[in-house]
Amino acid sequence: MPDDKINARRFPRSKPLEFLILLVVAVVVAAGVRTFLVQTFFIPSGSMEQTLLLNDKVLVNKAVYRFRDPHRGEIIVFEPPIGWGAGPSEQDYIKRVIGVGGDHVICCDPQKRITVNGHPLDETYLYPGDAPSDEEFDVTVPAGRLFVMGDHRSDSADSRAHMESDQGTIPVNRVAGRAFAIYWPTSRWRSLSVPATFSDLPGNG
Template identity: 60%
Template sequence: MIDEQTKRPNTFWRELPVLLGVAIIVAVVVRAFVLQTFYIPSESMENTLLIRDRVLVNKLVYDFRSPHRGEVIVFEAPDSWRNDPSEEDFIKRVIATGGDHVVCCDDKQRITVNGKALDETYIYADESGLQDLPSEEQFDVTVPAGRLWVMGDHRSRSGDSRYNFLRHNKDPMQATISEDDVVGRAFVVFWPFSRAKWLSVPETFDKVPAPTAK
C-alpha cells in the first residue's frame, strides 16, 4: 500500500522545476509583449511623473490601434534626439497625431491643435503653483502621416518635438516620432505607493477636432 503522505511531497519536488520554468516563460512573454515597468530618470514629465517614479506600460494596445492625443507613451527615441547614445527609451505626452496642425501660440499663450486651444492643466507648476508657459518658442507645423508630435509636461526640461523642431531647421520629420517606434502606453504610476495613480487622458483632448483634409 502506497503511503500518500510520502507520495505528495515527492511529487511536489519533482514538479517544482517545471512550475518554475513555466513561471519564468510566462514572465518573459508578458514583459516582451504585454506589460513592462519603466523608471523615470529625468524631470521632463514633472509634475505628472517625478524622478524615480515607476510606471507600468501596456505594450499590446498599439498593436490594435494608433496612439491617441493626450496619452503618455514610451518610445524609442531617434538618434538625433539623444544627448547620450545609451538614452534609448523616452517618455512624453502625445499632443498631436498624423495630419494634425499644431501651432504655438494663440493670443492667450495656448497651444492649438486643428484650431482648438488646449487647456494644459498638466503642465509643470512650481511649489507656489506658478505654471510654466506651454512653450517659450513659436512653432507652426502639420504632423506627417504615421508620426506623432510629443511633448514633455515640464516643457523647459524636455527634449521633445518642440525642441527638436527648432533644433533641426523646422523639419517636421526630425521633430516627430514614428508610430512604429512606440513601445507602449504608460497607464499607471505604481511606485512609490504614495503617488500611485492612473495616467488618464486630459479632457481637453476630447474637444480637438479631426484634421482638415487638404
C-alpha cells in the same frame, strides 16, 4: 493492487522537480507578459513633472498600439529617433502625445495656448509656473508620426528641440507602449488618463 497505486510507486512525485517546473513556467509566463503585454518603466528625469516624478515607476501597455495608433493626450514610451542624437544604448523616452498624423500644431495663440487644428489646449497638467512653450512653432504632423512634449516644458527635450528633423516628430513604429498607471511608490498609485482638454479635439478615437 490497483494500477494507480502501482504507477504511483513506479513514478514517485518529486517535490523539487515540481517546484522547478513551476518556476520555469512562471518565468516563461512573466517573460511573455513583459515582451508582449505589460512592462514596467522608471522615470529617469523631471521632464514629465508634475504628472510623473523622478524615479516614479509606471506600467506600460505594450499591446494596445498593435490594434490602433496612439491618441492625443496619451503618455507614451518610445525609442528616440536617431535624429534626436540618441544612440542604441540610450534609454527610452517618455512624453505626452500632442499631435498625431495630419494635425496642425501651433504655439501659440493670442492667449499663449498651444492649438491643435485650431482648438486651444487647456493644459492643467503642466509643471506649475511653466508656459505651454517658450518657443514658437507651426507644425503639420506627417502621416505615421507623432508630435510629443513633456509636461515640464522648461525641462523637456522633446519635439521642439528637433524641429529640423521631420519637424521634431517621431515615427509611430518606434513607440513601445502607453504608460497607463503609476505603481511605485505606493503613495502615488494612480491611473494616467487622458486629460479632458483632448476630448474636445475631433478625431481622437
